Amino acid sequence: MYPVIPVGPLSLPTGPILALLATWLGLDVTARFGRRYGLDSDELWNFGLLALIAGLIVARLWHVVQFWPIYRTDPLLMFSIRPGGLAFWPGVVAGLLAGYAYLLWRRLDPLQVAASLSVGLLAMAAVLSVSDFLTGRVIGTPTPLPWALPYFGEPRHPVGLYRALGLLIVLAGVWKWADPRRPGRTVLQAGLGYSLVRLVADAFQADPSLVGQVRISQLLALLAGVICALLLAREGDESPERPPQALGQAD
DSSP states (O other), X not given: OOOEEEETTEEEEHHHHHHHHHHHXXXXXXXXXXXGGTOOHHHHHHHHHHHHHHHHHHHHHHHHHHTHHHHHHOGGGGGOOOGGGSOHHHHHXXXXXXXXXXXXXXXXXXXXXXXXHHHHHHHHHHHHHHHHHHHTSSOBOBOOOTTOEEETTEEEOOHHHHHHHHHHHHXXXXXXXXXXTOHHHHHHHHHHHHHHHHHHHGGGBSSOOEETTEEHXXXXXXXXXXXXXXXXXXXXXXXXXXXXXXXXXXX
């Protein structure tokens, strides 16, 4: 495992550093892809940063309220932000609400923004998958295959790298073949691609969460993939209603 990144005399924590990199890359890809719909890059950056900040604040405050007896005895702990000190789902809901409020205020098309964001999230997830591999958050099963990497004294499947590679392939495909007239189709393509990557890569993950003999992550990926595929098939039968606003403007 590589919990820290050596930079000269400093040792930077791998997880937080790559999380910041993933956030920046995700927002940058979102802004660049949004040009296909004629969306302003600054608007998309503002949208993403507002949603992120609102989500972090609510996630932290929710955690503080949950464990108030601990923070009451040592108030300075409230300013010690770490992944374990954030309430995930309240933060996600707050981020979505803040982001949607911004879209209404700026009169942006939610579907076009969602399409841009779905591509940005693929880039973000690829970097986070590399982080999962480096920090040991996701560990593969032992294997004698030549591309196995040493982990805990034995060669194992690099599941995090499998995910990252698969997500980059999906990102490249969606970027190349996305139809600017159909932003909803782009969202579904990104969702289907992500689901397929998780369905395949998670088969090699060690110590998975199970329901009976079925891996939960693979079951969820299969269900999400089927839903996206069915919606894509249905959406493909409909003629595009949106004229391309900025075809060829994406970087």
